[in-house]
Amino acid sequence: MGLIDLGLTGIHASQAALDTTGHNITNANTPGYTRQRVEQSANTPRLEGSNIIGQGVKVDEISRIYNQFINDQILRDTSNFNEYDTHLDSIQQVDKLLSQPETSILTELSDMFDAFQTLADDPSSSSIRSTVLNDIEDVVIRFNQLAARLDEQQLITVDQIENSITEVNTLVSTIADLNKQILEFEGGGTAAANDLLDQRDQAVRELSEFMSVSVVEESSGAINVFLSGGQNLVVGSIPYALEVTDNEFDRTQKSISVNVNGTLQEVESQISGGILSGLLDFQNETLGKSLNELGRVAIAIADQMNDQHRLGIDLSGQIGGLIFADVNDADAASNRFLTSANNALPNDRVGNVTILDSSEMTADNYVLDFTGPGNNNYQIRRESDDSIVVQGVLPNGVPASIEFEGISVNLESGTFQIGDEFLIRPTRLAGSEIDREITRGDELALASPVRTGSNIGNVGTAQIDEGTILDLYEQYPNDTTLLSTFATSGQLSPPVIIKFTSETTYDILDNSDPANPVSLVPPIEDQVYIPGINNPIFPDDPGLTIIETTGANIGQVVAGTTNGYGSENLTFTFTDPDTGAVTVRPTVTLPANASARDIVNVLNQQDGVEATARTTMFLSNFVDDGAGAPLEIDINGETLVISSPDLVDADTVAREINANANLGLQNIRAYSDGTQVRIESYIGVDLTATVNGSAGDSIDVTDSSSNTLTVTGPGNSATIGGSVDVQMADGLQMNSDNAGGVFAAFPVAQSAFMGYQVNIDGIPGEDDYFTVDFNTDSVSDNRNGINLIDLQRAKTVATDGKGLTFDEAYAGLASEIGADTQSLSINKDAAESVMKLSVSLRESISGVNLDEEAANLIKYELQYNASAQVIQVAQDIFDALLATFR
Structure with missing residues (x-):
């Protein structure tokens, strides 16, 4: 050369x-x-x-x-930054919405409770009642507005997801086309297609703005692009288009799928990083959490204020109705139960979700799966962490209900089968569904239905409070059937009298006829009172029932020294109210001639059983023939000392009985009306009367059924056994194997729940009594109004194992969104700095x-x-x- x-x-x-x-x-x-x-x-x-x-x-x-490591780092950093940046941009709108005073619910809640407080100070004011109604409406409007704004954010997010997918598909097609061009250039033996490689790398970088991707280069020079979960996006010159699809449960929410040979495969779970991940996180987490928590507060306010309001009476003396729309309205309950579009045909499953106790609810969503091996096997998972909340088998198919965490999932009808999935969203729509139900100010029920009174002749220091309403409905809160106690408008059925039989015992009697109070049905007698402390008087368990002794010989006067009661075996069965599990307890044996006191001692050893006993005997017609020994009467082996035959009368006998210390230890007391002596044992020992003296001496012994036996001397006796009342907790049932014994074979368990409670403290005197009646002329009564106001401070919204007030629950939501916003802002700034460093490093090299x-x-x-x-x-x-x- x-x-x-x-x-x-x-x-x-x-x-x-x-x-x-x-x-x-x-x-x-x-x-x-x-x-x-x-x-x-x-x-x-x-x-x-x-x-x-x-x-x-x-x-x-x-x-x-070119440095491949740095390029890969830029892809990762770009995805991270865009995820935080997109989520932050969206969440800031929600943060402002929830926290700013002009849009927050807290102002309206405060105004509403302030109006209730003003009304409680003047319950009869019609103008203040109108103000309360307006403030209730303002609360409803604010909830509705907040929910609507969040729904708008959902629509905006869906538009952004759809636009992003369009751009993703364009980039995916561009990468595939560039792969083809590069192969044509480089495969023909020409030099490297540098500019085309740059264009392809740039397209991949732009794609990483929308999602995290991984890139694998083939020996041919083409690249394959995958989602972080491994799903193909580009293989050589073949692009795989993404599509926005409806969520399988809710068409208003969107999922992302990939089209593989005409078949859509859901890939949302494989998408991480980038704009799409930020949008999906905002949709599924921020918006979901915000709507759920907002709805939970709305349900708590509506449910608890409705519950309390229904325990009062309005200006016309009628039981209070709903302030807000029923949280278990049929449409609302149905909207909480969503069926997966992937469930097998036929599409005939029907279900709903009702609120049992809003104070126990969470803001979570749940997934009901029918897992097999049978069609009735199910489990309910918490959607947020996939933990199993409850699982089991529907014992009889459908209809069936599954209760947990304050709600009931009700499966009404249809062919539920293995593989079925259902989304349970108890609170998601409640913010938009809350509405005002009450329309007139005079319907505001600020008064309590009961009032109490004391006999002006009471000798003790005991005092009764104003009373508290526990429940007015048979299956509160969802049933509108009033308890029999309040079923008659403007009346308490029956009005009652609380009569003390001693300083430590009392009876509750039907006072419909104040001149002649009688036992309640079922009876509530021989109740224990502890002087010096505050004593609740009535049963407060709605499931409490009472069984009475019904044998033929119960309380009957019989000759001799035994009561004549037969032996029997009792079986207690407990059905767990929560789980439905049935437990049969060991047999309980009652021996023949057992006293009521002995029976009570046996029964009270059973969990959930509280038995009481009483024995009543009447003595009259005292006859002393004057011959031989004077008339002598023994009561339970204790001889009554009567100094002269002409003093044998009712007053003297009663006085001697009450003066006998040994009889006092058996809780035996006597009362005289001048002709007849009524002897009571308040612990249910048998009462035996024996006549000693001459053959001509006698007394008449009478039982509570007016059966009379004349007992003559010397040495003859008559005995009366006591009756037993058995109070049983919710879920207990008792059966007997001897219908002729103390109890019936299948004794009727009657509800003892009165729906209200009164408390008495102090030391009562014997025969002191107190009354409970309907609260007539209640215009100025504000007791239920005070209870409504107290809900503002009550910690009745469960969060993280503790109770929160309505305000605290809402503020907690706003605070959590604010904290998330701050965290995203910090992460976004950090990710941006890291991305800029990576880009700067690339620029320094490339x-x-x-x-x-x-x-x-x-x-x-x-x-x-x-x-x-x-x-x-x-x-x-x-x-x-x-x-x-x-």
Whole structure:
């Protein structure tokens, strides 16, 4: 190779370098452009004699100054930043919505309770009642507005998801097309398609703005792009389009699927990072949490205020109705139960979700799965963490109910089968569903239905409180059937009298006829009172029932010293009210002639059983024949000392009985009306009366059923056994194997729940009594109004194992969204800094430095000129040679 050829190689190399430098300079601001460089090397030298002569320079390739590790880092950092940035941009709208005073619910709640407080100070004011109604309406409007704004955010988010998917699909198609072009260039043996590679890398970077992707390069030079979960997006020149699909449970929420040969496969769970992940996180977490928590507060307010309001009476004396719309309205209950679109046919499953106790509810969603092996096997999972809340088997198929965490999932009808899934959303729509039900101010039930009174002749220091309403409905709160106690408008059925039979015992009697109080049905008698403390008087368990002794000989007067009761075996069965599990307890045996006291001692050993007993005997017609020994009467073996036969009368006998210390230890007391002595044992010992003296002496012994036996002397006796009342907790049932014994074979258990409670404290006197009646003329009564106001401070919204007030629950939501916003802001700033560092590092390696390129221009120009000078020298030499031959 001659000098000219050497110069030409230099010209070609420097020309390539100048072209590449110019290409770099002109693309300095092109997104994704990678700086290029001419790679050159010396041509193979030639051997000439013993010398190796150089052959100039050659251009090997034009390379990209590219670092794959840094590029991969940029993809990750870009995805992280865009996820935080997108989520932050959306959540800031919710944060402002929930926290700003002009949109927060807290102001309206405060105004409503302040209005109730003002009304409680003047319950009869019609103008204040109208103000309360307006403030209730304002609370409803604010809840509805907040829910509507959150729903708008959902629609905006769906639009953003759809637009993002459109751009993703464009980028995926672009990458696949660039793969094809690159293969065509490089597969044809030509040099590397640097600019096409830059375009492809840029498309991948732009794709990483929407989601995290992984890239694998094939030996052919094409790349395959995958979602973080492994789903194909690009394989060679084949793109896989994403589609926005309806959530399987809720069409207002969107999922993302990939189209594989015409079949849609859900891939939302494989999407992480980027704009799409930020939007999905906002939709599924922020919006879901906000709507659920807002709905839970709305349900708690509506449910608890409705419950309390229904325990009062309005200005016309009618039981209070609903303030807010029923939280278990049929439509609301149905909307909480969503069926998966993937469930097998037939599409006939019907279910709903009702609120049992709003104070026990969470803000979670749940998934009901029918897991097999049978169609009735189910489990309920918490959607947020996939933990199992409850599982079991529907014992009799449907209809069936599953109760947990304050709600009841009610499966009404349909062919529920293995593989079925249902989404349970107890609170999601409540913010938009809350509504005002009450329409007139005079319907506000601020008064309590009961009032109490004390007999002005009471001798003790005991006092009764105003009374508290526990429940007015048979299956409160969802049943509107009033308890029999309040079933008659404007009346208490029956009014009652609480009569103390001693300082430590009392009876509750039907006071419908104040001149003749009688036992309640079922009876509540022989109740224990503890002087000096506050004593609740009535049973307060709605499930409490009472069984009475019903045997033929119960309380009957019989000759002799035994009561004539038969033996029997009792069986107690407990059905757990929560789980339905049935437990049969060991048999309880009552021996023949057992006293009521002995029976009570046996029964009270049973869990959930509280038995009481009483024995009553009447003595009259005291006859002393005057011959031989004087009339002598023994009561339970204790001889009554009567100094003179002419003093044998009712008053004297009663006085002697009450003066006998041993009889007092048996809780035996006597009462005289001047003709007849009533003897009571308040602990249920048998009462035996024996007549001693001469054959002509006698007394009449009468039982509570007016059966009379004349007992004559000497040494004859009559005995009366006691009756037993058995109070049983909710879920207990008692059966007997002897219908002729103390109890019936299947004794009727009657509810003892009155629906209200009164408390008495102090020390009562014997025969002191107190009354409970309907609260007529209650215009100025504000007791139920005070209870409504107290709900503002009551911690009745369960969160993280503790109770919160309505205000605290809502403020907790706003605070949590605020904390999430702050956290996202911090993470976004950090991710942005990291991304900028990665981009800066790439630019330092792959970016175009115009100063450096300007220097290169000069260098390569000089190289070009020098190479041209080599050619010129060669030309001069050649010309000189030619001149020598002229």
